[in-house]
Amino acid sequence: xxxxxxxxxxxxxxxxxxxxxxxxxxxxxxxxxxxxxxxxxxxxxxxxxxxxxxxxxxxxxxxxxxxxxxxxxxxxxxxxxxxxxxxxxxxxxxxxxxxxxxxxxxxxxxxxxxxxxxxxxxxxxxxxxxxxxxxxxxxxxxxxxxxxxxxxxxxxxxxxxxxxxxxxxxxxxxxxxxxxxxxxxxxxxxxxxxxxxxxxxxxxxxxxxxxxxxxxxxxxxxxxxxxxxxxxxxxxxxxxxxxxxxxxxxxxxxxxxxxxxxxxxxxxxxxxxxxxxxxxxxxxxx
Numbered sequence: 465x466x467x468x469x470x471x472x473x474x475x476x477x478x479x480x481x482x483x484x485x486x487x488x489x490x491x492x493x494x495x496x497x498x499x500x501x502x503x504x505x506x507x508x509x510x511x512x513x514x515x516x517x518x519x520x521x522x523x524x525x526x527x528x529x530x531x532x533x534x535x536x537x538x539x540x541x542x543x544x545x546x547x548x549x550x551x552x553x554x555x556x557x558x559x560x561x562x563x564x565x566x567x568x569x570x571x572x573x574x575x576x577x578x579x580x581x582x583x584x585x586x587x588x589x590x591x592x593x594x595x596x597x598x599x600x601x602x603x604x605x606x607x608x609x610x611x612x613x614x615x616x617x618x619x620x621x622x623x624x625x626x627x628x629x630x631x632x633x634x635x636x637x638x639x640x641x642x643x644x645x646x647x648x649x650x651x652x653x654x655x656x657x658x659x660x661x662x663x664x665x666x667x668x669x670x671x672x673x674x675x676x677x678x679x680x681x682x683x684x685x686x687x688x689x690x691x692x693x694x695x696x697x698x699x700x701x702x703x704x705x706x707x708x709x710x711x712x713x714x715x716x717x718x719x720x721x722x723x724x725x726x727x728x729x730x731x732x733x734x735x736x737x738x739x740x741x742x743x744x745x746x747x748x749x750x
Contacts, residue, residue, distance in 0.1 A: 465550060467543050472526070476516075478535060480525045482546055486556055490580075492520040492563045496637050501644060502563070504554040505546070512541045520556065564640045569623070569696045569716035574614075575632055576696035576716065577622040579643055583653055584617050588698050590714040591615040601651040602643070609638045616697065616715030617653065623696035623715040666701040667712075676741045677704050683738060684711075688731055692717055699731070707743035709735060 470479040492503060495517050500506035505525070506518040514533030519526040525546060529538055549556075557563070567576040589600065592614050597603035603615040606624060612635070614625030624639055626632065646653075666684070669677040681701050692699050697717030703710040711731070732745035 465547050467546055469539070469543075474528070476531065477526055477528045478539070478542075480527060480542065480546060481523060482525065482550065484550070485523060486520050486525055487522055489522075490563065491522075492557060493565070494518040494520075498637050499564075499640050499644075501641075501648075503557050504552075505549045505556045508545045508549050509542060512538060512545055514538045515542070564643055566636060566640075567696070571625075571695075571697075571716045571718075573628065574623055574625045574696060574716040575636065575639075577624060577639060577643060578620065579622065579647065581647070582620060583622060584619055586619070588619070588714075589617045589654065590698070591617075592714075592718070600654050601649075602646045602653045605642045605646050606639060609635065609642050611635050612639065614715075614718070618693055618696070618698070618715070621693075621696060625716075625718070667703060669701070669704060673704055673741075676739060677701070679739050680704065680709055680735060680742070683735060684731075687734060692726075702748045707741060709742055709745045710748045711745060713747050 466483055468481040468483070470481065472479055486505075492506075494500040494503065494506045494510075497507075497510040500510055500518065503518075503520070506520065509515050509518050509525070509527060514530050515527055515538070516530050517528035519528075527542055529535065563580050565578045565580070567578065569576050589603075591597040591600060591603040591607075594604075594607040597607055597615065600615075600617070602622070603617070606612050606615050606622070611626050611630030612624055613627050616623040616625075622643060626635055666681050684699065684701060688699055695716050697713070697715035699717055700712045700714070701709070702712045709732075711727070717726070727745050727747060732742075735742040735745060
């Protein structure tokens with residue numbers, strides 16, 4: 465086996481090309497040893513003293529070293545670890561492994577985690593505090609991570625909100641580890657038959673404004689909710705009274721500095737344009 469190396473723009477990172485496939489599809493990022501439980505190859509590389517991070521691509525392995533280690537010292541050990549892995553016959557990723565990616569949201573206190581697998585079969589679920597998470601083993605596990613103050617679950621993503629006292633550089637790895645541990649444990653995301661599950665949806669509305677409310681919900685479902693879901697949040701109908709639409713902001717949308725602009729310049733203008741009966745949009749508190 466002949467393994468080539470290529471330099472990268474980052475002097476602390478080196479690219480290794482083993483001459484055969486690494487991942488069949490996508491990529492996998494392991495910013496620390498604690499996140500490498502799903503990859504025998506990454507675990508073996510972290511066993512080399514001085515390896516700080518591992519990134520796997522289609523046909524390459526990128527390794528980042530500590531600043532106090534020279535490549536002349538660590539490179540032979542990394543080459544040996546890659547060769548030993550392929551000779552062992554172990555998979556690069558375990559069959560049921562999660563590759564959890566993260567995406568920033570407009571809310572700096574909130575981060576979106578994408579496990580690459582279904583989270584909820586339909587809808588979403590909001591857990592704004594630990595006390596609300598009794599119905600969700602996953603949310604309970606996430607709230608056990610110090611610094612987590614909110615959890616929002618979507619069809620294929622998990623949005624986590626943190627306290628201002630903790631930085632994402634410190635919190636991201638423990639959150640990813642908690643998501644991976646939940647998956648490995650085989651627990652449900654929402655407990656079977658759980659009472660009080662915080663399922664998110666539009667509030668019911670009966671009365672003379674039913675037709676107007678139906679139009680509001682349709683616009684929210686088709687024009688608003690798909691867009692905010694991309695940012696790890698949700699906005700649902702709460703009520704309509706005397707021309708005022710009350711909306712519930714959840715996930716990354718709750719407490720977001722740009723939420724007021726989203727409501728006024730975006731949603732309010734949209735609803736007023738299509739529905740003359742709407743005069744204003746306001747958020748409601750949890």
